[in-house]
Amino acid sequence: MITIKKITKQIQTQKSVKVIANKAAILIPIITIDEHLQLLFQVRSKKLKWQPGDICFPGGRVEIVDYSPQHTAIRETYEELGIEANEITILGQLPKFMATLGMMIYPFVAEISSLNNLHLNPDEVEEIFTVPIDWFINNPPQIANMLIGYKPANNFPFDLLPDKAKKWQKRSEHQLYFYHYNNHVIWGLT
Numbered sequence: 715m716i717t718i719k720k721i722t723k724q725i726q727t728q729k730s731v732k733v734i735a736n737k738a739a740i741l742i743p744i745i746t747i748d749e750h751l752q753l754l755f756q757v758r759s760k761k762l763k764w765q766p767g768d769i770c771f772p773g774g775r776v777e778i779v780d781y782s783p784q785h786t787a788i789r790e791t792y793e794e795l796g797i798e799a800n801e802i803t804i805l806g807q808l809p810k811f812m813a814t815l816g817m818m819i820y821p822f823v824a825e826i827s828s829l830n831n832l833h834l835n836p837d838e839v840e841e842i843f844t845v846p847i848d849w850f851i852n853n854p855p856q857i858a859n860m861l862i863g864y865k866p867a868n869n870f871p872f873d874l875l876p877d878k879a880k881k882w883q884k885r886s887e888h889q890l891y892f893y894h895y896n897n898h899v900i901w902g903l904t
Contacts, residue, residue, distance in 0.1 A: 739786035739820040740773030741802070745829060745844065752844035754826060755900065756794065759840050767840065769900050772797075776820075783810075783820035795842065796833030797826060813903060845895050855891035862886045 743754040760766045772791040780786040784807070788799050808821040834842065865882045872878060893900040 736816055737776040737783065737786075737818045737820070738774060739776060739780075739783035739790070739822065740771045741787040741791045742771050742808070742821055742823045743791070743797075743802075743826045744805070744823065744847070745826040747844060751847045753847060753850075754829075754842060754844050755898070755904070756834075756842045757840040757898070759836060759838050761837060768902065768904075769898055770904050771821075784822055787820070787822045787824075794835050794838050796831060796835070798831065801827045801831070803827070819903065843896075843898060845900070849895065850893065853893065853895075855893050858890050858892065860888050860890050862888065 744751055745754055746752070754771075755769050756772060758765055758768050758770055772794045773787055774790040774793075776783055776786045777789075780789060784804060788802055788804075791797050791802060792799065803825045805823045805825060808823060810818055810820045813819055829842075832842070861884055863882050863884045866872070866878060866880060870878070872880065890901055
């Protein structure tokens with residue numbers, strides 16, 4: 715027979731596991747070029763299955779080897795762009811947020827000392843470019859809305875829940891900003 719004592723003992727004997735699922739970290743790199751602060755962006759490789767050709771900041775999923783999300787952001791920046799940790803100065807962390815698909819994102823703002831030793835990983839990065847921060851201040855974005863929703867699959871047991879709608883259901887609506895800079899469109903989470 716199940717008892718509170720058995721439940722308590724079972725919970726207390728469970729090993730603590732480092733939870734990393736659905737966590738990612740990004741670096742928002744700032745570099746000084748010609749005495750102007752600029753943001754460094756990368757264009758994702760067209761070889762990638764997820765968001766090929768999109769513009770983003772360096773970053774990725776937290777892995778078991780990472781001792782913190784900040785470590786993830788620095789590691790991913792090195793893996794994608796070849797920028798060494800000693801060329802990255804973390805200025806601070808922005809508030810973490812939940813992306814629409816359930817991924818917790820940890821954003822870190824950092825100063826990059828140089829682009830002289832870049833080594834782009836061609837499996838992940840097509841190219842990089844910079845945009846003066848002043849440009850974003852002086853050029854408002856185009857704004858559009860994204861609807862997020864759900865639809866039960868064909869095997870959903872509608873016989874058990876006869877009032878459940880079979881069509882797409884709106885769950886939320888989010889504003890998206892679009893910045894057109896030269897030949898690049900910066901949008902989405904970036």
